[in-house]
Amino acid sequence: MKALMFGWEFPPHILGGLGTASYGLTKGMAMNGDMDITFVIPKPFGDEDKSFANIIGATNTPIVYKDVDWDMVERRFGYCMNPQEYFDLRKHIYADFSYLHTNDMGCIEFSGKYPDNLLEEINNYSIVAGVIARKEQYDVIHSHDWLTYPAGIHAKQISGKPLVIHVHATDFDRSRGNVNPQVFAIEKNGMDYADHIITVSNLTRKTVIEKYGVDPAKVTTVHNAVEPMSQEILNMAASRGTDEKVVTFLGRITMQKGPEYFVEAAAKVLQKAKNVRFVMAGSGDMMNEMIRLAARRNIADKFHFTGFLRGNAVYEMLKVSDVYVMPSVSEPFGISPLEAMQVGVPTIISKQSGCAEILHHAIKVDYWDIDAMADAMYSIITYPSLYRYLKEEGKTEVDEIKWEYAGKKVIDIYKRLTGL
């Protein structure tokens, strides 16, 4: 079966969980065999893993006819595509887009990030999708997250193939309820056009059904999984300067992630336990506010901010931690607790996160219940058997959460839709 997928991020150049999840899922589907996947992203860098999917960059797809020769294409796009593909795509230009700003290759340049003119970039992406959708052969279209819904709809209108949209998050999660009407409109439109909707948790499924008014029969939950951790990371030595316990918050410091509850709980724990330090790793628009809050609670000497962590620093941070906390107010899934469990860190997660639906060996609390959260932190650092149990059982559990199984579920949905 052939699938045309639209995504926004692809490892190793990722900005959030979306890239990791779409990569893992694609790979998991390929593991099930008999899948031919074409994955469209705005801007490839050439170092993506192409072993299981054919990657097409929107930024390398011509929408205006330019008479360029093979050498030129080789020179400009050779790092990420075969020039033949450029010429094939050029054959499928379907309208006159010369009024748009294109470069000397007849392509629109994409940033592949989340720029200020994001809505314009989303629109351009769907224009380019029209070319790709005409050129490629496929049985089903799969759009990852709202940024690519318009592209998916466009492809569906061209080919008449069924459209599956994958909801990794909704605007209700990102904004604690104050949705951006333009984003909402794009999401709603995507859901209306979709033949089937995949959500990453039952929590998200509920939001899709209740807030967007979608027929429940059309929505299926396929929980995310986690890539096995590479041996290199597992072997990485992590040393810490003190023998004090370390409790870690790791993620964007934004409203959605509930950082203030972490600080408040930390203040409670520090009243009682002295041999513990708290770390808030990451950056975000609430960071300064959190620094002030920690100072106000008089715990600044035991409460540390690391700023944004890059690459392996994330795993180093996890490895020196004794407890990982994710107090998210609303988390469609949340892959990072699974990563913490992979390196053997006991985990506390909020009941309002999607991964709570599949994890048993993690402590679950309501994000607002700072007493319970503090109690859980205190117990893990105080009672060794609880620490050991969560460490060992958590790892065993998370090692069984595989993308291959998630991929199988998605393929089953494809089969139902296409009748193949």
Added chain:
Amino acid sequence: MKTICFYFQIHQPFRLKRYRFFDIGRDHYYYDDFNNEEIIKEIARKSYIPANNAILEMIKSSEKQFKVAFSISGVALEQLEIYVPEFIDSMKELVATGCVEFLAETYSHSLSSLKDPEEFERQVKMHSDKIKALFGQTPTVFRNTELIYSDDLSEQISYMGFKGVITEGAKHILGWKSPNYVYESATNPNLKILLKNYKFSDDICFNFSKYNWSEYPLTADKFINWISTLPESERVVNLFMNYEVLGSMQPAGTGIFDFFKALPRFAKEKSINFMTPSQIIDNYQSVGVFSVTHPISWADEERDTSAWLGNTLQKEACDRLYSIGERVRLCKDRRILQDWDYLQSSDHFYYMSTKRKSDGAMHQLFSPYDSPYEAFTNYMNVLSDFIIRVQQQYPSSIENEELNALLTTIQNQGEAIQKLEDKITRMKDASKIKEKEKEAKPA
């Protein structure tokens, strides 16, 4: 001639309230009074009291042919005395018929038998004293918490003077043997063993109201017929269950009470009689040895102790608790001793089980907590506070043995001082009398 032996268990723990770590060292009251009162009143209304009435009626209508045994844990009795005193009265009425026998167990329904032999003995004695005080009987047959039993245990049980013990007819121990005989302990042939017939017991406990069970509906007629058609030589059928089966696990609407009330009549027709455990032990000979090397119980699929000590959390909590047992027994503080009893209830460990599937659902059903981790955290917080209080009683630098010696010395000295003081008062009194006599003479 066949014999049915009914035995019911009643136990309710003192459930703990939500106890956060910042309460450690500040708050020394651990119990969720509201919840405990609510639960025991509800269960007594739905089950214990109507069941008592039904049994009284059965005894009367069968002209005292119906016999039954109870095992009520000390902590359950305490709660019943406080919240449902009418139950104690109705139990006394049952006892007055002479058809009721009480079995011995540990006072707090504890796991002390597995962890702390000295504590085990203390708890059993405490329970027997309580039964004696309330109902005027001294139990002679023992049943351990949730029917936990092993060869090691049997030695101590017979040493404590019991003539019989009740346990689970666990399939993996029995093998081809039948539970419908009296057996004897592997360590002491004088200690007889009665085994639960899990087939017939479960038919009443779990299958009675199951619509999809092939034998539904179960009638007294049918049930007695099954028993009467057992092989001639299998003469004892032990039906052991929770008292809650009557009225709660099988609600009144299922007809469970009518089922029970009809049993004596059909049993009489088939000339099957009823006996209490001690009567069976007196009347039947043992047919062989029942040897158990690893402890068994009646809980969960495994029929072992994994329901309470299956994971490392449960083991740590239990080990921590019993690690201070010796020190607690040296304490005189009444509240410490009371908390010690309440904290030992096996239920606290049951809630920490991380089993899944049907057994896990059972654990979850009874648990007042959302998750086993919460159960562990809460219990450990309480235990931490308790340990601090125990350690505050006496300086921790002194070893238990030394402390014990010191305490004995102090007590002996106290007694000696008391004696001397008595002597002084007596002498003073005597000299006063003499003086009075002297004063009287010149006059």
